[in-house]
Amino acid sequence: MIGKLGEQVTQLFRKYMPDAFVFAILLTLLVAFGALFWVGVSPLEIIVSWYDGFFDLLAFGMQIVLIIITGFAIALSPAVNKGIDYLTRFIRTPRQVYFFVVMIGMLLSLVSFGWLVITAVLARELALRIKGINYAFLIACVYFSMNSWVMGLSSSIPLLLNTDKNFLIDAGILETVIPTSYTLGAWLNITMILLLVLGAPIIMLLLLPKHQKPKELCELLAESSDETTMSIQEEASLIELPKKAVSDRLNNSVILQAMIVLMGVTYIVYHFMTKGLDLNFNIMIFFFLILGLLLHKTPIRYVVAMKRASSNISGVLFQYPFYAGIMGIMLYTGLGERLAQLLASVATIDSYPFYAYLTGGMVNFAIPSAGGEFAVVGPGIIEAVKEIGAGLPEKQVTAMISRASLSIAYGESLSNMLQPFYLLLVIPIMAKGVNIHPRDVMGYLLIPFLLFFVIQSLLVVFMPLA
Template identity: 35%
Template structure:
C-alpha cells in the first residue's frame, strides 16, 4: 500500500510540478489578485505594495545563502570527509546502510540545513561504494528524508529569526529565545521520535526482489566531485604562496573561534543562538579545516551553483509579504483563521497550513516572511503561545519538503540522481512524520 502511494505521488510530481521559481511567480500573481478582489485594492496600489517590499529581505537572503555555502564547504573539508568515510566503513549490510544514511543525515540536518543536505548526499555515496547490494535510490531518499528535521534544529530559519534583534515582526511579538522554540519540550519530543523511527521506516521499504535493486554507478556521479586547485610549489610567486598557505586561514579561523567563545560567555550560552552565529561557527570550522584560503574559495565557487536559485527567489517572497501586509490581506486572512481555529487547534492548524504553503513557497525564511504576519496575530488574539505557533509553522515548512523538489536539488546533484528516483519513498516519509508531528502537538 505504501509503495503504491509513493508511486502515486511520483506520478503527480512528474506531471504537475514546475520549477520552484515558477511557483514563486504564481504565488506573487495570486496574492496580487486576492488583494484586489478581497481587500478592494487597485492594481496600482498592489503594485506599489509589491515594489515597496521587494528588498525587505536582503539581509536575510544573505544569511541564508551563507548558511548553504558554509555548510557545503564544511561538509567537503578533509576532517569531515574522514569522519564520513570512517562511519561508512563500519557498515557492512544494505539494511545497515539505509538506516545509517537516515540517522546521520538527520543529525547533520539538525545541526544545519545546508550541512545536512550535503552530508546526506556524501554519506549516501560513501555507503553505496562500500556496501554491495544496497538500493541506491532508497539510500539517497533516506538521506534526504533526514532533512525533515532541519527546521527543528540549530539553523531553523523561523526560530532563529524571531530570536534575532531587529527581525521584521519584533514590534508585533518581541524577541523569543530559542529555549522557547527549538529547545521546547514538544519540539524535542517530535524530533526524537522522528530521528529514532525514520531509519526503521526505510529499512521496511527495502525491495525484496533483487531485480528491483539499482546499485550506485560511480561513473554517472563522478561529475559531482568537488575539485580544488593549488599552485605547484616550484612555480609559486609570493602572492601565490600566501594564497596556498594555511597561515591566513588559520589566523582568520582562530579570530572567529575566539569571538564565538566570548560571545557565548557574554550572552548566556546556547540561548544566544541566531542565524548570524550559526553561520560564523560554520565559517570558522570550514576555514580552519581547509589547507589554504584558496582552497576555501574554490569550495565556495563549487557551492555557489546551489545558491543561485535561492537568491533570485527571496525578492519575490519579500514582495509577497509587502502585498499581504500593505493591502491588509494578512489581517483579513488572520480574521478567517481565528474564526475557524481555537486555542487547542491553532498549533496543528498552523502546521498543516504551513505544509500546504510550503508547496508553493519552498523556503523556510521566505515562508515565515509570508505566514508569520498571519499566524502571530492569530495566536495573540486566541491566547495561544506564539513560540509554539512559530515552531509548528517551522515543522510544516520542513514537512512537505519531502514532496517538494527544490531543496533536494543540491543533494541530488551530488548523488547523481533525479527527483523521480526518490520521490515515492519521500512521500512515505511525509505520511509518517505528519502523523508524529500532529500527534505531539495535539498532546501538548
C-alpha cells in the same frame, strides 16, 4: 506495498511537477489572484507589494549561499574524506545509509536547520562509496531530515516568544515573554522530537522503492562530463608559476592561513562565552568558514575548494527573490492576515491547535520562513486563542498560546516537504555534476508528509503540553 505506492507517486511528480522556478512563478500568480479576488486589492497594489517584498530575502539568500558553499568546502577537505572512509567500515549497505542519514540529519537539524548542509555532504560522500544507493531517494531522506529544526535550539518562533520586547509585546498582543519551558521544553515538543528522530528513519525505510533499478551517484556522474577527478591539491599546484615566485609562496602560505584561523577561533570562543549557545546563521557561517580554512591549510587550496563549492548555486541566487515577492504580496496586501483570521474564526477550545497547525502549513507555501510567517499569522492566531480562553486562568491561556505557536511551527516545517524552497539548500551539494531535479525527489516525500500530518495533527490536539 507502501514502497510501491511511493514509486507510483514519484512517477506522478516526475510527470506533472515543473521545475522549482516554474513552481515559484505559479505560486506567485496564485497568491496574486488570491489578493485580487479575495482581499479586493487592485492589480497595481499587488504588483507594488510584490516588488516591495522582492528583495526582502536578499540577506537571507546570501546567508543560505554562504552556508552551502562553506559547508561544501569543508566536505572537500582530505580530513573529512578520511573520516567518511572510516565511517563506511560500519555503514556498508544502502538501507543502513538511508537510516543513518535520516537519524543524523534529524539530530543535526535540532541544532540548526543550516546544518542540513552537513547531512547533505555526508550523504553524498556515502553515496560515492557504497553501491546500490537510490540517489534520488537518498536526497529525499536528507530533505526530510530537516523537519526537526523547529523543535530544536534554533527554532525561531519559541525563541521569539522568549525574547524581551519582541514585536508581540510591543504591539500589546502579549504582556510578557513566554519561557521556552512552555514550548521547546514541553512534553508535546519532546514527543515530537522522539517521533522524528526514532520514527522517521523507520518510515523512510518502509518507503524504500523495491521495484525499480536505482540510479546510483557514480552512474549519474558517469553520464556527466562536469565532475572533475583532479584533487584540490593538484589543481592548486597547476596555478603555480614554472619558477619560484613570491606570489606562489604567499598563495601556499600555511602561516598566513593559520593567523586568520587563530583570529577566527578566538572570536568563536568569545561569542559562545559571552552569548551562550547563540546559534544564529552568521556565527554558523563564520564557524564553517574558519573550519574550512583550517582543514585546507593554504589560501590557494581554499580558493579552489570554494570555487568548486560555488559552481551549482544559481537556483538559490535567482529564485529566493521570487519567494520574497510572494511573501511581499501576502504581507503587504493583508492576504496572510485574512487567511489567519478565517481559520481562527472557526476554531474552538478543542480544535484551535489543529487550525493553527493547518495555518502554519498553508501559509508556508507563500512565506517559507518560520519567523516571517509568524509575523504575518501569529498575531491573529494569538488574539483568537486569547478570545477562546477568556475567563481561564492566565497560566492556562499562556499554555494555549504556546500550543498554538508550536502548532504553527510544526505545520510550517512539515509542509516544506511539498514545495522545493529549502530543497534548494540540498540540491547545490547533492546534485553537483549530475542531472537530477526536485521533481525526481519530491514524490518520495508525499507519503511521509501524509503520515506525519495525521500523527502531528493528533499530537498537537491531544498531547499534554506539560
